[in-house]
Amino acid sequence: MFKEIIFKEDAINKPEKGRLPTSIAVLCGVTILALCTLLVGALISTQRHSEGLQQVVSSMLNKSGVENPVTAVLLNFRSYDTLLEIAVLLIVAIVMLPQATVSKSLSLIRVQQSADPGLIMSSLLRFLAPTLIIMGGYMLWTGAYSPGGAFQAGALIAGAGILIFTNVQYQVNMQSFAFRALLSIGLCIFILSGFAVALQTGQFLEYPQKYASAIILFIETAATVSIATTLLLLYLAVAGTQEEFNHDA
Amino acid sequence: MMLSQLTPEIMYSASGIALFGIGLLGLIIVPHIFRKILAINVMGVGIFMLLVSSAKRANIDADPVPHAMVLTGIVVAVAGTALALFLVKKINDLAPSEKSQ
Numbered sequence: 001m002f003k004e005i006i007f008k009e010d011a012i013n014k015p016e017k018g019r020l021p022t023s024i025a026v027l028c029g030v031t032i033l034a035l036c037t038l039l040v041g042a043l044i045s046t047q048r049h050s051e052g053l054q055q056v057v058s059s060m061l062n063k064s065g066v067e068n069p070v071t072a073v074l075l076n077f078r079s080y081d082t083l084l085e086i087a088v089l090l091i092v093a094i095v096m097l098p099q100a101t102v103s104k105s106l107s108l109i110r111v112q113q114s115a116d117p118g119l120i121m122s123s124l125l126r127f128l129a130p131t132l133i134i135m136g137g138y139m140l141w142t143g144a145y146s147p148g149g150a151f152q153a154g155a156l157i158a159g160a161g162i163l164i165f166t167n168v169q170y171q172v173n174m175q176s177f178a179f180r181a182l183l184s185i186g187l188c189i190f191i192l193s194g195f196a197v198a199l200q201t202g203q204f205l206e207y208p209q210k211y212a213s214a215i216i217l218f219i220e221t222a223a224t225v226s227i228a229t230t231l232l233l234l235y236l237a238v239a240g241t242q243e244e245f246n247h248d249a
Numbered sequence: 250m251m252l253s254q255l256t257p258e259i260m261y262s263a264s265g266i267a268l269f270g271i272g273l274l275g276l277i278i279v280p281h282i283f284r285k286i287l288a289i290n291v292m293g294v295g296i297f298m299l300l301v302s303s304a305k306r307a308n309i310d311a312d313p314v315p316h317a318m319v320l321t322g323i324v325v326a327v328a329g330t331a332l333a334l335f336l337v338k339k340i341n342d343l344a345p346s347e348k349s350q
Contacts, residue, residue, distance in 0.1 A: 025278045032277075036270035040263045052304070052312040069313035070320065078317060085321045092328040096335050151324055227324075234331035238338060 065212025066144040074149065075216045079205045082150075083194070086187050086223055093183050093230045096237040098174055108178040115168040125163060132160035140224050144213070150220040154227025161232040174233065183233065186226025193219050261302035268295030282340075286333045293326045 020028070057069050057077065064072035074082050117125065136156035143149030165172045173179060193215055194205040201208055207215045272292030276285055297319045304315040 019280045020278050028277050029274055032270045032274050036266050039266045043262050043266070044259060053314045054310055054312040057313050058310070070316045073313050073317035074320065078314070081317070081321050085324050088325050089328050092332050095332060149320075151320060231327070234328070234335075238331055238334045 063209050063212075065207065065209070065214075065216050068143060068145055068147065068149075070147065071143050071149050071216070075220065076207065076212065079194075082223070083187075083190050083205070086190060086226060089227065089230045090184060090187050093233050096233060097180075098237065103175050103177070106173050106176045108173055108176050110171045110173060112169055112171070117167045117169045121167055122169075125167060129160045129163050132156050132163070136160070136224070136228070140220060141217075143220065144217070150223040151227055153220075153224045155231060157224065157228035158231035158235070161228060162235050165232065165236065172232070172236070174236075179229070182225055182229040184226065186223040189222035190219050258302050258305050262299050265295045265297075265299030265302060268292070268298060271295075282337055283334075286330060286337070289333075290326065290330055293322070297322060 057073060060077070061067070061069055061072055064076040066072050066075070133156075136153040139148040139156060140150060140153035141148075143152070161172075164170050197207050197215065198204045269292050272288045272290070272295060275288030275291065279285060279288060300315045300322075301319050304312040
């Protein structure tokens with residue numbers, strides 16, 4: 001299905017109609033080359049007059065609850081950014097959900113015992129999927145000390161999910177209540193934690209210093225679940241073959 | 250341009266600008282919509298690269314704030330790309346008359 005979009009050029013727009021004349025294309029190329037040269041020249045000639053925020057961040061790092069400065073910026077100093085990022089992911093997920101109705105009776109995952117995924121797929125599934133999920137958990141934990149964190153962990157777990165659910169044996173039911181709950185739990189926990197710490201400190205998303213480490217880990221865990229589910233949904237909605245599930249379920 | 254000015258940071262930044270230019274050119278001259286989405290992604294990657302490489306200043310550790318912004322930006326770019334591909338797929342499904350011509 002996806003191959004058709006890539007190769008069937010005339011379905012989206014006709015190349016011979018949409019293509020620019022060569023002279024205009026060359027003109028565009030020359031203009032962009034000039035623009036890039038100008039930008040590189042500006043980059044080289046400009047003196048850096050700002051010290052940046054590195055010293056501010058490192059001086060506040062011991063109050064943030066984590067040791068990795070990037071995680072401290074993401075989840076503590078500029079946590080609004082991360083909150084809105086997860087909100088953007090949820091909005092995209094809502095747009096791409098295949099069907100609007102929720103059915104509470106349906107289970108999250110359906111297993112077809114009769115389907116044979118093949119030797120290669122089943123052994124990949126047996127060894128790679130649990131490894132990916134464990135690596136995701138490690139990534140989440142290590143984000144406090146070194147590069148890593150919720151998005152990296154979510155991407156790894158989504159990889160495991162893609163491996164599992166592009167298989168014929170397992171199918172995920174996007175109509176189920178559980179799937180929607182997994183999609184939205186990250187944003188819900190984030191906002192609720194933001195208000196809960198506001199009771200203590202008076203500011204939305206300003207963590208009390210004593211519990212900052214635990215709150216960041218809690219929010220990141222919930223965010224990881226949501227990010228993994230959202231990325232899985234994005235993949236399946238664009239490239240997946242899940243549609244038959246919703247019809248005969 | 251003095252050759253001594255050509256530090257790795259400058260080279261990374263210049264590569265980011267070059268990627269941006271390649272993406273912009275692709276966005277303008279390539280007619281197919283799928284490749285336009287790819288071109289926008291190349292542009293975005295160029296800007297991320299410029300931002301990350303300008304976070305490193307001489308002799309001190311890299312500034313974590315641009316790194317965090319790029320990390321957020323990557324997630325939003327992934328979501329935007331997926332949405333664009335989804336819309337392309339919908340347009341493709343809804344345009345059967347184009348196939349018969």
